[in-house]
Amino acid sequence: MSVFLPFFFYWIFVFSCQMFSLGAGYKPDDYPELSDFTIIVLATWRNAIGDIYAPDYHKWSENLNAEDAVKDEESARTGVTYTYVMITLVWLIWWLNQLFLFLVLTNFLISIIGNSFGDNIEKNMEVAYANKIDLNVETALFKKWMGNDQKFDTLIFLCPAEDSSSGELDESEVLNRISTKMKTQQESMAALRSDLDGKVDANTEKMLKLNAMAESK
Amino acid sequence: MRQELSVIVEKSMQGQKTVSGVDYPVECIFYDMRPYNFEQKVIFIKNNVNQDGKLNFDYYDSKKYKKKIGFSWSQYDQADLISSVLGKTEGEIHDQRLVRHICDDYYSKKTSGNAGRMLFAYTFFFFIPFFLQMYIHEFSFVITCNSLCMLMSLYLARFEVEQMKIQGSEYFESFMNWVDMAGFATYCTYFGLRITDPGMQMPNYKQDPIEDALTFLSFPLIMYTAIKLLFYFQMFEGFGLFMYLV
Numbered sequence: 001m002s003v004f005l006p007f008f009f010y011w012i013f014v015f016s017c018q019m020f021s022l023g024a025g026y027k028p029d030d031y032p033e034l035s036d037f038t039i040i041v042l043a044t045w046r047n048a049i050g051d052i053y054a055p056d057y058h059k060w061s062e063n064l065n066a067e068d069a070v071k072d073e074e075s076a077r078t079g080v081t082y083t084y085v086m087i088t089l090v091w092l093i094w095w096l097n098q099l100f101l102f103l104v105l106t107n108f109l110i111s112i113i114g115n116s117f118g119d120n121i122e123k124n125m126e127v128a129y130a131n132k133i134d135l136n137v138e139t140a141l142f143k144k145w146m147g148n149d150q151k152f153d154t155l156i157f158l159c160p161a162e163d164s165s166s167g168e169l170d171e172s173e174v175l176n177r178i179s180t181k182m183k184t185q186q187e188s189m190a191a192l193r194s195d196l197d198g199k200v201d202a203n204t205e206k207m208l209k210l211n212a213m214a215e216s217k
Numbered sequence: 218m219r220q221e222l223s224v225i226v227e228k229s230m231q232g233q234k235t236v237s238g239v240d241y242p243v244e245c246i247f248y249d250m251r252p253y254n255f256e257q258k259v260i261f262i263k264n265n266v267n268q269d270g271k272l273n274f275d276y277y278d279s280k281k282y283k284k285k286i287g288f289s290w291s292q293y294d295q296a297d298l299i300s301s302v303l304g305k306t307e308g309e310i311h312d313q314r315l316v317r318h319i320c321d322d323y324y325s326k327k328t329s330g331n332a333g334r335m336l337f338a339y340t341f342f343f344f345i346p347f348f349l350q351m352y353i354h355e356f357s358f359v360i361t362c363n364s365l366c367m368l369m370s371l372y373l374a375r376f377e378v379e380q381m382k383i384q385g386s387e388y389f390e391s392f393m394n395w396v397d398m399a400g401f402a403t404y405c406t407y408f409g410l411r412i413t414d415p416g417m418q419m420p421n422y423k424q425d426p427i428e429d430a431l432t433f434l435s436f437p438l439i440m441y442t443a444i445k446l447l448f449y450f451q452m453f454e455g456f457g458l459f460m461y462l463v
Contacts, residue, residue, distance in 0.1 A: 116462075117462055120461065120462055121458075121462070123461075124454075124458050125310055125311065126310050127457060127458045127461045128454045128457060128458065129303065129310045129316075129317060129320055130303060130461075131451040131452075131454075131457040131461075132320050132321070132324045132328070133296070133299055133300050133303050133320055134300070134451065135324070135328045135332050135451060135452060136296045136299065136300070136320060136323050136324055136327075136328050137293075137296045137297060137300050138328075138332075139296075139323075139327050139328040139331040139332065140292050140293040140295075140296035140297070140323075140327075141293060141376075141379070141380055141383060141384075142331060142376065143292065143293070143327065143331075144291070144292075144293045144379075144383060145376060145379040145380075145383075149291045149292055149293050150291065150292045151290065151291045151292075152290055152291075188252070193255075
């Protein structure tokens with residue numbers, strides 16, 4: 001869509017400019033208080049989405065009558081030919097507008113939307129979880145604001161194993177597993193602490209040595 | 218430690234049926250946040266120790282710092298973490314069983330109720346009164362409706378301020394937060410103008426500056442209220458998917 005829409009509006013603009021430059025337009029009855037060019041853009045848009053109506057080239061028609069009345073035969077014939085060429089071009093632009101914008105691009109748009117819908121309808125789980133997570137963050141923020149943000153240092157998630165069909169849990173089994181895991185965690189914590197202590201001791205020793213050196217100097 | 222463990226397990230198993238003595242396959246995932254909290258403390262000490270090797274307590278006691286660092290893991294941190302996980306692994310939720318379980322658990326226990334209450338409050342304290350006061354021009358009715366809308370707006374604005382405090386600069390990265398701020402400012406202007414003449418009919422086509430401004434402001438405000446209400450409608454799964462597809 002991000003490519004299609006600019007492309008579509010670009011062609012609406014081009015066809016509108018064409019119509020405007022040819023001195024034609026659309027009847028202003030439906031568009032009071034709007035400029036000629038705005039009327040053409042809106043009418044081109046309406047034509048592009050299937051609300052078809054004919055162009056208005058009354059200025060060329062008036063010109064045709066004026067040519068006949070004022071000029072000599074030869075120049076009148078040239079003027080008439082020129083006017084008819086212009087009227088033909090107006091209809092050609094109108095026809096291209098229908099062919100390219102309405103028949104090709106609008107149907108193309110329908111197929112893009114159809115494909116996009118087909119691709120995304122399978123993403124219902126992703127979308128559902130994305131929405132849930134958004135609302136979860138909002139709620140958590142709200143709870144934090146209200147002073148209800150629960151604090152903890154340990155998270156335990158219990159869920160049935162993937163191949164199991166029952167939703168019942170064995171209490172003692174769960175407790176055993178948790179205590180085993182906690183022991184492992186405690187050991188790693190102790191290792192981390194001793195590692196840090198070691199580093200602190202080494203640093204302190206270094207500092208003391210440096211201080212002693214500085215004092216002796 | 219043992220006592221803590223039993224409390225945690227008891228809380229975790231709430232809502233689960235347990236059958237004592239039955240050997241049942243259970244997946245138990247265990248996250249101890251203490252190493253993380255411990256690390257945070259060490260980092261804090263490292264950054265705030267002075268030349269004599271003593272901790273700078275003045276800095277620690279300052280309000281600014283208290284807001285920034287929490288030495289414990291909270292439900293907000295958890296929700297934020299899950300959101301970050303999803304943001305970095307887009308489209309892989311099928312494989313992330315743990316993420317789904319955590320998300321579902323918090324959603325069913327806290328979010329669905331809270332979102333429902335917010336949807337109710339926003340509908341009856343902003344959405345409906347705002348639309349009614351545009352078409353019913355009775356003096357006391359307009360005042361009542363706008364007062365309800367203003368109270369709801371202030372409540373939501375207070376929440377936005379809190380969100381700013383908690384999230385810091387991250388708050389301004391979200392487009393919807395900008396929309397919320399602009400919506401509040403627009404409604405405040407609307408409220409101020411509307412209260413000056415509650416009996417005013419809109420639009421009156423008389424080129425009165427206050428009336429013109431109100432008619433103009435009603436356009437972004439209707440859009441804003443509609444978008445805001447749709448956010449709370451996300452709690453309904455089918456509706457959320459449809460919004461995404463559109």
